[in-house]
Amino acid sequence: MPGGTDMTLRPFLWRAERLYPDTEIVSRTSEGIERYTYAEYGDRVCQLANALADLGIEEGDRVGTFCWNHHRHFESYFAAPSMGAQLHTINPLLPAEHIQYIVGNAEDKVLFVDPSLLEALEPAVQSPEFDQVKRYVVMASEVPETDLDAVSYEAFIEGHDTEFDWPDVSQDQPAGMCYTSGTTGKPKGVEYTQQMLWAHTMESLSPQGIPMADDDVVMPVVPMFHVNAWGMPFTATAGGSKQVYPGPSPTPEDLAKLIEEEGVTLTAGVPTVWLGLMDYCKENDVDLSALERVIVGGSAAPKSMIRWFNDQGVEVLHAWGMTEMSPIGSVAHLKSDLEDADDSVKVDKRSKQGLMVPGLEFRVIDDDGEEIDWNGEDFGELWVRGPSVTTEYFARPEANEEDFEDGWLKTGDVVTVDADGYLKIVDRAKDVIKSGGEWISSVELENSIMAHDGVAEATVIGVPHEKWQERPVAFVVPVEGIDEATVEEEVMEMLSEEYPKWWLPDDLVFIAEVPKTATGKFSKKDLRDEYADGDMFEGQAPEEAAPDDD
CATH class of the missing domain: 3.40.50.12780 (ANL, N-terminal domain)
Structure with missing residues (x-):
């Protein structure tokens, strides 16, 4: 031009x-x-x-x-x-x-x-x-x-x-x-x-x-x-x-x-x-x-x-x-x-x-x-x-x-894309959790957990599991002054009403702050590195970590 x-x-x-x-x-x-x-x-x-x-x-x-x-x-x-x-x-x-x-x-x-x-x-x-x-x-x-x-x-x-x-x-x-x-x-x-x-x-x-x-x-x-x-x-x-x-x-x-x-x-x-x-x-x-x-x-x-x-x-x-x-x-x-x-x-x-x-x-x-x-x-x-x-x-x-x-x-x-054309990120391709051959969206779980008024920050990662390949674990930063036991009970009850049992996190780990990347995003890599060996499950398989075969 x-x-x-x-x-x-x-x-x-x-x-x-x-x-x-x-x-x-x-x-x-x-x-x-x-x-x-x-x-x-x-x-x-x-x-x-x-x-x-x-x-x-x-x-x-x-x-x-x-x-x-x-x-x-x-x-x-x-x-x-x-x-x-x-x-x-x-x-x-x-x-x-x-x-x-x-x-x-x-x-x-x-x-x-x-x-x-x-x-x-x-x-x-x-x-x-x-x-x-x-x-x-x-x-x-x-x-x-x-x-x-x-x-x-x-x-x-x-x-x-x-x-x-x-x-x-x-x-x-x-x-x-x-x-x-x-x-x-x-x-x-x-x-x-x-x-x-x-x-x-x-x-x-x-x-x-x-x-x-x-x-x-x-x-x-x-x-x-x-x-x-x-x-x-x-x-x-x-x-x-x-x-x-x-x-x-x-x-x-x-x-x-x-x-x-x-x-x-x-x-x-x-x-x-x-x-x-x-x-x-x-x-x-x-x-x-x-x-x-x-x-x-x-x-x-x-x-x-x-x-x-x-x-x-x-x-x-x-x-x-x-x-x-x-x-x-x-x-x-x-x-x-x-x-x-x-x-x-x-x-x-x-x-x-x-x-x-x-x-x-x-x-x-x-x-x-x-x-x-x-x-x-x-x-x-x-x-x-x-x-x-x-x-x-x-x-x-x-x-x-x-x-x-x-x-x-x-x-x-x-x-996913709904009928009106709205995009919804289910996960990063590298962050989707595969448990028992089925996919679990870490982002969906995170959004649901952060909907609780007692939660300031939350992220979910897949942790290696001996039987199920991976299982979701949630890392939660509670709102200051909130009782952790109450938050855990209410969050798990809330999730159980939204998702099948095999989607539910096997553990809620309370932490002071979710690790951040250099641009302020949640750094799942840091948490994966810390829990890469899967020892937190101590060999215990959850009661239902994958949907029924039928």
Whole structure:
């Protein structure tokens, strides 16, 4: 296409600068609250682009960030891609060896790092994978004591022009990069082209995505290093929304204060974030009147939490996606013809992963390679394709052969689809429990257990069993102050009314916290590793661990 007509990110910045020059961007940093306007933001984006160009960053070079959610990180979101470079957000919670692999594999030329993360980065920097990094930039006004040869962000951009001669970047130019968490082997790199991020922004802006308008105040709590904070910085900019960035490791008190003082209307993150906020609000006088929507992803939200937020007038909206999808895939909006349905029907729809966003297609393939019927019962693996879905991994041909077929991404999620088209994740393919030759959905059990008001978190794994191959075991975090014996009795009674006896967990193990991955999801791998030998059953077979042969 001729220059200027391609689907790229820069017009979103142009729109915010020109139409909403006085709309604020607010940022909680280690140096205090910072606030400025889109007009000032645009000037600083140009300064950053000029500084990168002076450093020798060219089209196609990768700019790495090792940062939390704040305004300086946000400035890199438009500066690097709009000059033709590629923004590579790195998860600072990964092990040092993964960080070394990721930086070396991506060949990052410059690395931006938060002051609070210098200690985590320094051990990784000693490896040869970092040899190609030209400059370390600390996201602050001054550089704290560190072994790195670094410059502060403000010194890095100081004196540079507030205008930049933006090139006509092709829509096929890689604009972003994120690596999967690598729970099964080395992390896999996913590149996002300009067109992919443009398409994802437009999908999100649609009424059945996660729309953000000029009367919204948007606070991404989901980390900016995790799939671009679910694309929210791009969507909010395109919509002209006021943006609020909660900074490093925000506490429930920090989030409550920002919601109150900045009038946050929309926020997003994993369920544990909102459970913490809920508990804080119960103990403190917090004004949530401005808050309209809480977007939840990563794992299912407990129904008790959904009810509590609903009582405060706040809609909890489930979303589902993947790193490979930029990432939003589906959102649990109610169709218009369901608005007058019974509350039980509405709750059922909202508890699912929802409707595929406009622009994407999906199919569900069973073990025989056939598409399933949309009856809410048959299940298979979810395959997805569309303009915001990648078709290959970066430099990983062996993974490409396994995870892609004829342009379709094989997600690894096992799902059902009801007659209205609502997706429901039954399990990850690797997490389905096979007991006595029959399948048990760990996700279904988890969702049912978390529906109990005395349960804060719960996860279910298959533990090796001498007779039945695997048996489900539930790991439960009780609500503080709740009697564990009572919770166990009530949960098991509740499950026995919903599921056959062979589905029931053989044990409920109470723990202080469910292990989390580097992106905040439940880490079943850690629990599987701990209980891999199956000793907890002591050779005892449950009375009925599989259905009758007939």
